[in-house]
Amino acid sequence: MARIVMKFGGTSVADMTRIKAVAERVKREVDAGNEVAVVVSAMSGETNKLVAFTREASLLHDAREYDTVVAAGEQVTAGLTALALQAIGVNARSWLGWQIPLRTDGVHSKARILGIDTDDLIKRMKDGQFPVLAGFQGLGPDNRITTLGRGGSDTSAVALAAALHADRCDIFTDVDGVYTSDPRIVTKARKLDKITYEEMLEMASLGAKVLQTRSVELAMNHGVRVQVLSSFVDMPGTMVVDEEEIVEQQVVSGIAYSKDEAKITLVKVADRPGIAAGIFGPLADAAINVDMIVQNVSEDGKSTDLTFTVTKADLDRTVQVLESRKADLDYKAITPDPNVVKISVIGVGMRSHAGVAQTMFKTLAERGINIQVISTSEIKISVLINEEYTELALRALHTAYGLDAA
Amino acid sequence: MARIVMKFGGTSVADMTRIKAVAERVKREVDAGNEVAVVVSAMSGETNKLVAFTREASLLHDAREYDTVVAAGEQVTAGLTALALQAIGVNARSWLGWQIPLRTDGVHSKARILGIDTDDLIKRMKDGQFPVLAGFQGLGPDNRITTLGRGGSDTSAVALAAALHADRCDIFTDVDGVYTSDPRIVTKARKLDKITYEEMLEMASLGAKVLQTRSVELAMNHGVRVQVLSSFVDMPGTMVVDEEEIVEQQVVSGIAYSKDEAKITLVKVADRPGIAAGIFGPLADAAINVDMIVQNVSEDGKSTDLTFTVTKADLDRTVQVLESRKADLDYKAITPDPNVVKISVIGVGMRSHAGVAQTMFKTLAERGINIQVISTSEIKISVLINEEYTELALRALHTAYGLDAA
Numbered sequence: 135m136a137r138i139v140m141k142f143g144g145t146s147v148a149d150m151t152r153i154k155a156v157a158e159r160v161k162r163e164v165d166a167g168n169e170v171a172v173v174v175s176a177m178s179g180e181t182n183k184l185v186a187f188t189r190e191a192s193l194l195h196d197a198r199e200y201d202t203v204v205a206a207g208e209q210v211t212a213g214l215t216a217l218a219l220q221a222i223g224v225n226a227r228s229w230l231g232w233q234i235p236l237r238t239d240g241v242h243s244k245a246r247i248l249g250i251d252t253d254d255l256i257k258r259m260k261d262g263q264f265p266v267l268a269g270f271q272g273l274g275p276d277n278r279i280t281t282l283g284r285g286g287s288d289t290s291a292v293a294l295a296a297a298l299h300a301d302r303c304d305i306f307t308d309v310d311g312v313y314t315s316d317p318r319i320v321t322k323a324r325k326l327d328k329i330t331y332e333e334m335l336e337m338a339s340l341g342a343k344v345l346q347t348r349s350v351e352l353a354m355n356h357g358v359r360v361q362v363l364s365s366f367v368d369m370p371g372t373m374v375v376d377e378e379e380i381v382e383q384q385v386v387s388g389i390a391y392s393k394d395e396a397k398i399t400l401v402k403v404a405d406r407p408g409i410a411a412g413i414f415g416p417l418a419d420a421a422i423n424v425d426m427i428v429q430n431v432s433e434d435g436k437s438t439d440l441t442f443t444v445t446k447a448d449l450d451r452t453v454q455v456l457e458s459r460k461a462d463l464d465y466k467a468i469t470p471d472p473n474v475v476k477i478s479v480i481g482v483g484m485r486s487h488a489g490v491a492q493t494m495f496k497t498l499a500e501r502g503i504n505i506q507v508i509s510t511s512e513i514k515i516s517v518l519i520n521e522e523y524t525e526l527a528l529r530a531l532h533t534a535y536g537l538d539a540a
Numbered sequence: 541m542a543r544i545v546m547k548f549g550g551t552s553v554a555d556m557t558r559i560k561a562v563a564e565r566v567k568r569e570v571d572a573g574n575e576v577a578v579v580v581s582a583m584s585g586e587t588n589k590l591v592a593f594t595r596e597a598s599l600l601h602d603a604r605e606y607d608t609v610v611a612a613g614e615q616v617t618a619g620l621t622a623l624a625l626q627a628i629g630v631n632a633r634s635w636l637g638w639q640i641p642l643r644t645d646g647v648h649s650k651a652r653i654l655g656i657d658t659d660d661l662i663k664r665m666k667d668g669q670f671p672v673l674a675g676f677q678g679l680g681p682d683n684r685i686t687t688l689g690r691g692g693s694d695t696s697a698v699a700l701a702a703a704l705h706a707d708r709c710d711i712f713t714d715v716d717g718v719y720t721s722d723p724r725i726v727t728k729a730r731k732l733d734k735i736t737y738e739e740m741l742e743m744a745s746l747g748a749k750v751l752q753t754r755s756v757e758l759a760m761n762h763g764v765r766v767q768v769l770s771s772f773v774d775m776p777g778t779m780v781v782d783e784e785e786i787v788e789q790q791v792v793s794g795i796a797y798s799k800d801e802a803k804i805t806l807v808k809v810a811d812r813p814g815i816a817a818g819i820f821g822p823l824a825d826a827a828i829n830v831d832m833i834v835q836n837v838s839e840d841g842k843s844t845d846l847t848f849t850v851t852k853a854d855l856d857r858t859v860q861v862l863e864s865r866k867a868d869l870d871y872k873a874i875t876p877d878p879n880v881v882k883i884s885v886i887g888v889g890m891r892s893h894a895g896v897a898q899t900m901f902k903t904l905a906e907r908g909i910n911i912q913v914i915s916t917s918e919i920k921i922s923v924l925i926n927e928e929y930t931e932l933a934l935r936a937l938h939t940a941y942g943l944d945a946a
Contacts, residue, residue, distance in 0.1 A: 202622075
């Protein structure tokens with residue numbers, strides 16, 4: 135017997151046919167003698183519809199009313215899923231955020247979970263009544279509905295699993311797991327049986343939209359074993375677990391990419407103390423996130439080239455901010471370039487293995503691919519290259535690191 | 541300055557354009573210095589959609605889950621209406637049933653209101669913040685969402701008006717008031733400026749779908765002055781008030797009709813004590829509502845004809861129940877007749893005026909219309925006639941009682 139949290143995303147509860155399939159899937163875990171708690175998202179498309187209504191209602195954004203409106207989506211699926219379970223003989227009941235209560239802070243529309251009262255839930259599960267929680271929502275200190283931000287149902291599920299000390303948190307989605315690379319590009323990509331929290335975090339923040347970053351952080355902090363699997367196909371997915379659970383660690387677990395990058399070079403910036411603060415301070419004030427930064431060694435001791443990346447959406451605004459500061463910053467030119475891609479090699483094993491970066495540089499050089507910027511973290515090496523080479527680079531690196539399927 | 545509850549039905553909040561129009565209407569009352577509380581229904585069609593989902597989810601009907609699902613409709617419009625009010629400068633906030641709380645009994649899907657906690661609402665209104673309540677919903681003793689049954693938002697509004705000791709409860713709908721008769725048939729029908737609770741109750745139970753019967757009872761019991769008016773046209777509607785408020789009382793206020801009637805005659809039933817109980821007991825057991833009943837005087841002292849009406853939907857089932865009891869009841873034949881209509885003349889003034897019934901009988905006789913069954917109450921005379929004569933009878937009676945518009 136295990137205690138399992140099962141979370142179903144929007145495409146998994148898109149209509150009544152899908153909701154009935156979800157009920158059957160839950161019933162199998164119940165019939166196997168497990169204590170099961172279910173977390174559901176809104177029907178796919180429903181949240182977007184409700185968000186659009188709130189925008190139409192008011193340009194002034196009262197996040198408390200926004201939360202009241204959009205939380206209705208999960209309320210509906212929670213009730214319907216409980217009904218569908220009852221229809222096949224499973225004693226289930228819906229729980230809304232305020233009923234549990236799942237308490238959050240008062241930051242409406244992107245609230246953080248403070249605590250979940252699970253005594254009653256556990257007692258009822260032991261008595262054979264299985265809870266179906268409306269994901270994404272909680273109760274704020276003002277006794278009003280809060281929501282957790284986009285993808286918040288993943289966070290609800292992981293937080294519930296932590297509070298329930300669940301053996302596993304199954305996140306059902308429309309993909310069947312985490313892959314070594316994007317299977318649409320790298321046909322030899324393999325589904326991973328296991329991946330560490332740290333690797334999953336890097337992958338999530340690089341745009342592998344399998345799990346919300348916050349939910350992975352939460353799982354890591356509380357040691358919740360998360361499984362990503364498909365609600366459409368019946369097979370095991372990918373377990374996201376602690377490093378210690380992975381006996382034979384690959385040096386590299388996956389190759390990710392992000393096309394959402396743009397490069398900016400400031401040519402011949404004055405090379406004096408405080409210049410970096412003079413550049414990145416105004417960008418931070420404008421809420422522009424800067425990712426990779428490279429400053430060349432000054433040749434003449436007076437000026438240098440400084441290159442960094444922002445999201446494509448922020449590129450024009452970044453140029454505007456820098457042009458407005460030209461007098462202060464004393465640079466010669468700005469060279470914006472949106473035609474870049476960030477390729478990342480990820481693996482906790484690289485901590486203990488030398489030569490991982492070298493393999494990357496050599497592989498790309500052999501294909502004639504020029505590396506524009508490099509950045510590294512403990513478990514990741516990222517390079518910026520010309521966008522044209524995305525597919526070539528991904529496939530070459532996938533092979534070079536021995537990740538290709540047999 | 542007055543304290544006003546304004547309730548907007550489904551067609552009045554059907555889309556964002558309508559909701560913005562509702563906000564403008566509310567703003568006018570606020571700008572006039574009034575304390576305003578708003579009650580909203582779900583967008584028209586939304587409740588039906590959610591009800592259909594629950595039916596699809598489960599044939600077993602768990603009314604607690606049903607309530608959780610369908611209450612989401614009013615939750616959405618309450619939030620959107622608050623946003624639309626904020627957008628035009630009115631300080632508004634939404635209130636869900638559980639937040640107020642509006643307490644009900646535990647009879648899910650048709651709960652009765654036990655009490656409304658208004659201290660906070662009144663304090664906020666005095667401070668200039670105007671509440672927008674999700675109608676139709678409350679909080680049951682089990683800390684779960686309850687709903688008040690179809691048309692329950694009218695009941696929410698009247699109950700709120702009673703609890704707030706409001707000066708008026710305005711029910712905005714898609715008709716502009718209560719008419720002396722159905723204007724689609726009687727072109728000379730007039731909109732009534734005022735009508736008594738008792739008359740409105742008779743009209744409502746006769747199918748004039750302007751107000752839900754329960755809300756009229758509640759208004760009568762608590763002396764809430766209700767106004768029925770259009771959210772589409774800007775003009776006064778009909779006030780539903782206590783008899784004492786109406787100075788010059790018409791003898792007859794309106795002519796109503798119901799096509800939802802079917803007549804059944806049991807021919808030559810044994811005329812012995814207990815026979816009525818033998819007929820109507822089994823029908824009550826089958827949850828069939830019997831309306832008008834006429835038993836002729838027995839001619840031979842042994843048998844009699846007994847005629848009564850049920851709704852058209854119950855006709856076949858009624859015949860089945862009676863046929864299954866033929867041995868007991870000892871009748872000669874059953875004659876069902878769905879082609880009938882019930883025409884009712886309604887007016888509190890008829891208490892003090894003789895000859896009201898006589899005018900009805902004479903008017904119908906002059907048009908060659910045969911009266912099949914008669915029933916009377918203190919303020920109503922109803923007759924059953926052949927359905928073919930519906931329009932002719934309505935128009936003739938409307939003229940005979942002096943109700944025609946000039």
